[in-house]
Amino acid sequence: MxxxxxxxxxxxxxxxxxxxxxxxxxxxxxxxxxxxxxxxxxxxxxxxxxxxxxxxxxxxxxxxxxxxxxxxxxxxxxxxxxxxxxxxxxxxxxxxxxxxxxxxxxxxxxxxxxxxxxxxxxxxxxxxxxxxxxxxxxxxxxxxxxxxxxxxxxxxxxxxxxxxxxxxxxxxxxxxxxxxxxxxxxxxxxxxxxxxxxxxxxxxxxxxxxxxxxxxxxxxxxxxxxxxxxxxxxxxxxxxxxxxxxxxxxxxxxxxxxxxxxxxGGKSPNIILPDAPDLDRAAATAAWGIFFNQGEMCTAPSRLLVHSSIADRVTEALVTRARELRVGDPLDPATEMGPLVGEAHLGRVLGHVKSGIEEGARLLTGGARRQTGSYLEPTVFDHVVLGMRLAREEIFGPVLSVLTFDDLDEAVTLANATEYGLAAGLWTGDLSTAHQVSRALRAGTVWVNCYEEGDLTVPFGGMKQSGSGRDKSAHALEKYTELKTTWIQL
Structure with missing residues (x-):
């Protein structure tokens, strides 16, 4: 820059x-x-x-x-x-x-x-x-x-x-x-x-x-x-x-x-399995994914699904990163997270934070506004379960919900337990698991051992109530063209 x-x-x-x-x-x-x-x-x-x-x-x-x-x-x-x-x-x-x-x-x-x-x-x-x-x-x-x-x-x-x-x-x-x-x-x-x-x-x-x-x-x-x-x-x-x-x-x-x-919209799951090739990288990417752009992304991995055997390690890393994140003036090149788009949106996000606490989730860090302007601390909840608003509704802010699972079938069930189907993430070192789970996830994009990667050669869009049609790639032209058949008798 x-x-x-x-x-x-x-x-x-x-x-x-x-x-x-x-x-x-x-x-x-x-x-x-x-x-x-x-x-x-x-x-x-x-x-x-x-x-x-x-x-x-x-x-x-x-x-x-x-x-x-x-x-x-x-x-x-x-x-x-x-x-x-x-x-x-x-x-x-x-x-x-x-x-x-x-x-x-x-x-x-x-x-x-x-x-x-x-x-x-x-x-x-x-x-x-x-x-x-x-x-x-x-x-x-x-x-x-x-x-x-x-x-x-x-x-x-x-x-x-x-x-x-x-x-x-x-x-x-x-x-x-x-x-x-x-x-x-x-x-x-x-x-x-x-x-x-x-x-x-x-x-x-x-x-x-x-x-x-x-x-x-x-x-x-x-x-x-x-x-x-x-x-x-x-x-x-x-x-x-x-x-x-x-x-x-x-x-x-x-x-x-x-x-x-x-x-x-989206309520994207990000699944971390115990055999992830690099748990520290998986945790760091999970934090980056939810806090990048102030969490104001339809693809944000707002539901972190982590195996119970590694949940404490991953959650600790997330909280550490959230507290280190530099929140401040967007015109400062050192700033990592700026303000939310406005006071009305900040109020809506704070409403989700309040509901999480009231419904029994545990607030590990963040959840409060900062300074003049529409700034919010990076926020992490755990003890989140299906049925809570934190697990169901798109928040569109820097709020991460951590859910745990004990086996792969439970992880897929949790991941698909949403009306949305825009994106998903999966961290595993097993090639068969990567293919099988990617096929089972109802999402328009699945990232394996990464998140938010890709380029213009691949289409972008969702399933279920995340929408229809695709942006990016040559497939986007399908939205803006009509097919005409001309039959010429010789």
């Missing part, structure tokens, strides 16, 4: 305040909402607040660009070059974008710069390079016919993305949709609109035609609902809570039956 006085740079940072529609800034109807930094509770800026009129304008721009503009009709290689130019511009603005993310949602600057921006840049580059590598099909038919199966862009995509990885997840939606030839209306979270609005500006600078990528900010649910119900939106891609995901399914049913792709 570049050497930088981030606090001084923050004072000079210019922040966007308007929607980006049809290739230019759009002030909207005059209403605004405040973007508050969880770092210190201060207002960063006021941003234009989108309602029905602004969403209609953005969708109309995307519709024109898709139906009549050049983007869907460009050679795929040309679309790819535009995405590569966008990736280059993001890299040029990497420091400012990382700083924007740290300010708007509290991510430590070293993670915003080194992880979030790296992921966004890599995503646009990967899909830019993939754009002209896709092939259609010509199945073997009778000699008197020719069959063609072509993959065509689906149309206007509404992408509604969360605040925890505001540019990474936006990139996972926007890049494959654009590579496929779709046009996009992006609606970021009200907590993190600034980095997304900057992305819209950079897309126009990269040469994307007007209307291809539009960004609307909103201080409440109205804009998301308007996108979900809009008859000119062909595909809706959403990452967020399961409760809101249900709303988008209803919006589809109540409008044009648009395809809805959901990446929702």
């Amino acid at each position: 570049i050497s930088e006085d981030w606090v001084a740079r923050a004072e000079r940072l210019a922040l966007p305040a308007q929607h980006h529609i049809d290739g230019g800034d759009e002030p909207g109807g005059g209403t605004t909402f405040k973007v508050v930094s969880p770092r210190d509770g201060q207002v960063l800026t006021e941003v234009a607040d989108a309602g029905q009129a602004e969403v209609d304008a953005a969708v109309a721009a995307a519709r024109r660009a898709f139906d009549h503009g050049p983007w869907p009709r460009l050679a795929p290689a040309e679309r790819g070059r535009a995405l590569l130019r966008l990736a280059d511009l993001i890299e040029e603005r990497r420091a400012d974008l990382a700083l924007t993310i740290s300010l708007e949602m509290g991510k430590p600057i070293k993670d915003a710069y080194g992880i979030e921006l790296r992921a966004a840049i890599s995503t646009f580059r990967w899909y830019g390079q993939l754009a002209d590598k896709l092939t259609d099909e010509s199945p073997h038919t009778a000699p008197d016919a020719l069959a063609l199966v072509t993959r065509e862009p689906a149309g206007v995509v509404g992408a509604v993305v969360p605040w925890n990885f505001p540019l990474t997840i936006a990139s996972w939606k926007v890049a494959p949709a654009l590579a496929a030839g779709c046009t996009v209306v992006l609606k970021p979270s009200e907590c993190s609109p600034l980095s997304a609005l900057t992305l819209g500006l950079l897309a126009t600078q990269a040469g994307l035609p007007p209307g291809v990528l539009n960004v609307v900010a909103a201080g409440g649910p109205a804009a998301g609902r308007a996108l979900g119900l809009h008859p000119d939106v062909d595909v809706l891609a959403f990452t967020g809570s399961t409760a809101v995901g249900r709303h988008f399914m209803r919006y589809s049913a109540d409008s044009n039956l648009k395809r809805v792709w959901l990446e929702l």
Whole structure:
């Protein structure tokens, strides 16, 4: 990461305040909402607040660009070059974008710069390079016919993305949709609109035609609902809570039956067996996984399932690491865990801590807020059992629940005892166990002897109430394309 006085740079940072529609800034109807930094509770800026009129304008721009503009009709290689130019511009603005993310949602600057921006840049580059590598099909038919199966862009995509990885997840939606030839209306979270609005500006600078990528900010649910119900939106891609995901399914049913792709919550199990190749590494990774990004991750390994014979050793290591963790100003490069995204979310997480204590779990460390701003101590509970809220509900914060088991069948049963199915971890030195348990776990991703590893070549998404469809990899293009069969009689 570049050497930088981030606090001084923050004072000079210019922040966007308007929607980006049809290739230019759009002030909207005059209403605004405040973007508050969880770092210190201060207002960063006021941003234009989108309602029905602004969403209609953005969708109309995307519709024109898709139906009549050049983007869907460009050679795929040309679309790819535009995405590569966008990736280059993001890299040029990497420091400012990382700083924007740290300010708007509290991510430590070293993670915003080194992880979030790296992921966004890599995503646009990967899909830019993939754009002209896709092939259609010509199945073997009778000699008197020719069959063609072509993959065509689906149309206007509404992408509604969360605040925890505001540019990474936006990139996972926007890049494959654009590579496929779709046009996009992006609606970021009200907590993190600034980095997304900057992305819209950079897309126009990269040469994307007007209307291809539009960004609307909103201080409440109205804009998301308007996108979900809009008859000119062909595909809706959403990452967020399961409760809101249900709303988008209803919006589809109540409008044009648009395809809805959901990446929702998680309550991911992380299983440590006694034959794990390195118990110290397993414990350290378990701690990193739950405290990274303040635990504000749908894949966070919030349920640690550890064999009873090694539970004391692993739990002791977890508590030690939690107490060592440096919690503080996200603009300090030495900070390991910043604030939660805001006071309301902090209150919800503290409610889960309180319920854990009331239901009989043992609080080993943490559980209290720190200093001015939305900071929470890294928190570890043990004596957690099925039925407790700690074991069932997504907390989306730095709160780890430790459950114990005595045999492998019990571990798998505990792991699958959740309505979610996004991710899971397994630590074992036995290859057969690794294969058998991975197959038995109902999760979209299983990490063996690691956690949160992977790259853009592999798909990401969940089972059960964690959603449908996949981000990342070539499979993401399936969400934004339609298959057309053309049968030619010779």
